Amino acid sequence: MMNVLSTLITPEKGGKQPVYIQIANQLMSLIKDGTLQSGYRLLSTRQLAAILKVHRRTVVQAYDELLAQGWLESQTGNGTFVAKHLPEIRPLPLPVKETSDKDPLKKAGFQFDRPPHLDKPILKAGWRLHLDDGFPDPRLAPLDDLSRAYRSQLLHGNAYTRLGYGETSGTSWLRQELSAHLNETRGLKTSPANILIVRGVINGMYLTVTSLVKPGDYVAIDSPGWFGAAMNVTQAGARVCEVPVDEHGMVVDALEEICEKQPIRMVYVTSHHQYPTAVALRPDRRIKLLKLAEQYGFVIFEDDYDYDFHYLSKPLLPLFGADRAGMVLYCGSFTKTISPAFRIGYLVGPEDVIAQLASLRRIIDRQGDTMLENAIAELLQTGVIQRHLRKSVRVYKQRRDLFCELLKSELQDHVRFEVPDGGMAVWTSFDPAIDIPKLAERAAQKDLYFSNGKVAGYPPPFRNYIRLGFASSDPGELEESVTILKNLL
Template identity: 40%
Template sequence: MSSPVLDLFSGFVQIDRQSVQPIYLQVAQQVINAVQRGYLMVGTKLPGSRALSERLHVHRKTVIAIYNELEAQGWVEVRPNKGTFIIHQQQLLKLEKPYAKLVSLAQYPSQTGYDFRKSTVLDSPFESTKSDFYFSDGTPDIRLTQLQNLSRLYTASLKRKTTLKRMTQLHQDGSAYFKEQLSNYLNFSRGLHISKSNVLITRSVEMSLYIISRILITQGDKVLVGELSLFSANMVFQRLGAKVLTVPVDEQGLNVEYIAENFRTGELRMVYITPRHHYPTTVTLSAQRRIALLQLAREYGFVIVEDDYDGDFLYEQSTVMPLASADVDGMVVYVGSFGKSLAPTFRTGFVVAPDNLMVEMRKYLGIIDRQGDVIMEHALGEMIEEGEIHRHLKKSLKVYRERRDYFCDILETEFKDIVSFQRPTGGLAVWTIWNNNISLFKLANNCVPKGLFIPQNLLYQNKKLAAMRLGFGHLNKSEIEESLTVLKNAVFL
């Protein structure tokens, strides 16, 4: 008759014979886990080596190696002529019926044994799909990325002795070379007047917004966003305790007059804007409202956080510059991303702000991302200095402009009775207004069986509005045609 301890071994020991880890170590670790969790208690006599080898289907020498390992680590004691016993002396939790329920100790627990706070604010709105085609909210096509050039720059940077030296040094502030090149690039392309000391390098726009908000927002502060606004930014503000209020948005962008009429000096802490192409409607904040918003910020004392999330994707000749380029009072914090047209690995976020705020932001960056990616930053800096990023943007913008026109031409001819829109001057998405009698959620569901996926975060429908933000940048012309054909046919299902 087998002993309860021998049966217990069969229950919790799982051997992976394909693993590179030796079998004796696999079993020894699981025995230690069994002791720690109370399945094998202090004083328990372990099975003999011959009996255990038969039960586990391993060589007897393997069992001896298991026991030797346990003895070396201080978990068992071999007593001559008596056997091998568990001797760990800590106060271990004991089960009332330790053999009543056999649990595999090779699996990690699926639930915690303690309570913790859960956030509904930070629930991800993104959905996954296996459909052939999908619409995004305006993402680039990584197929256009010149990976060979990127790989060449990255590899060359990695091999340099100077780069290897930088890797051994602390770079809490990021690559000084990259920041210098990026500040030059922003001065040229955005009309800014900054130096590298005004630039903070982050992993993403979301990280930038989190660091900014962590410093500037306290519990109960009022933050204004567009009536329709970027959900990830709103999530950050709400999670940090801000009271998020909305401002109407029309064909001229954020309604600045509404702010002046409904709030007083000192009442607002922050106004978050995406003025170049308002998210999600893609409208541009008018010149008059830009001037008015800067004046209002000075008068009322609130911070303007300007998110230029698609500043590299401009199709028309335009003199519309970021508000940060006209800010002389230090009221604007400018946020953006560099390399959005490149592969995801080669993208990075940045913040532009006055020196005193930059000092504080570096403290938080030192906690969140102390080392950064020195090699990647150096490669991106070389892309700027050698003009590679300019050449890449010039080529990709031509493709995206053609895709925008093709997308909009089909909308104008095939959807003219049910959809209205303005051809965007930049960005990778079109804001479409639908007949209000069409259920967009039903429409999205009708598309799925036909191989087209439309995420719910692209749908905006209430009693007054039925709209979709449809990204075209990641689709080539044939994919655009097929996707819009499915979308049109689904309307009448």
């Protein structure tokens, strides 16, 4: 055994780990794999030190470490032994073909489901040019003001209160400022108790579906629509009902026909700028949708992801403001206002539902980023965000006009589109003969990103449609992007 140990225990002197830790870890491995069985008497510290050519004190430290962890036990006057309470381990050689892919850091030893609805690529920034899904330009964001406000939150005030646990529903300051902001800009009549701070619309959707929808329920979603909503519904074990969309938004008459055939628990709708088409839900359809909700008892989840960016006239007010029966939950975020990196959103609804969702949020994400929430509250209170929005709307309108003119003049033989009244992207139809995934791949080689359409999963009539975002690119970048597309086509 002395000869065996001299080959099995090989501490590296001068390594990153102390030698006694290396010895202890290697002895532990020999015990785990069954080489040293329970009750085995170890060499004395003097003998092992001589074999390993280390100081005896080093071996003493290694033994002490394993004694403390329970791997060894000492019998006064008799020596040190592998602990007897350990189960007997008999090493079994594995077949060679099975050992090649048994890396526990790469592959779990247990089975688990891999639902196909979660198998969606995640978009990450990485291209110099981008005609994205409709994201803001972070170069316009009030980052200096936000930085100062965040620093102020970190350094000033009672540290225990400021840096400790807070309210699950979000900081009271942000909910108060948001309530005032939403009431002023969207004609709502909320109080802070009507608001839950979330980490973006998709977080609000997850909380809502998880809490209010049961397995087997039917949830109606516009088609084409946002794949994130469908993913959440499927994850909850509910069934998706697709409602067609035309030039006036969701076809509410078609929704009514569905309601007559089967019970609908929830309707997901992007009423202001329908995703992905960017059209607004017509007023008469809004009224009918609210009446259907009251008649059939379904929840309306109103996703208003870019309300503030409307260019033609005053935007239509949210369904939530016209709801007299408490059937609507209204959700928005600062993702489009500032940048996707700042995960601050809001879910607005009746007080009892908001309290319920806050309770659920507690076991998923104890609370949000208190520092960031209060920094945003300060920017709302001082009017920084309001001024930023007014500036951004002017800039994005100019970019929309330029981009649409470029599409019309440079790509008129290949694309069709309608100039959107609002939003940050143009719903674009490419010639059916064009292979969108291949075109996107070739564009990426030119450092230009746009969606290949696969993630969105639009139904067959819209397979050659994609959203081309214009807001995140300046005029020069838009011109260069369209030139690359023109040359590729």
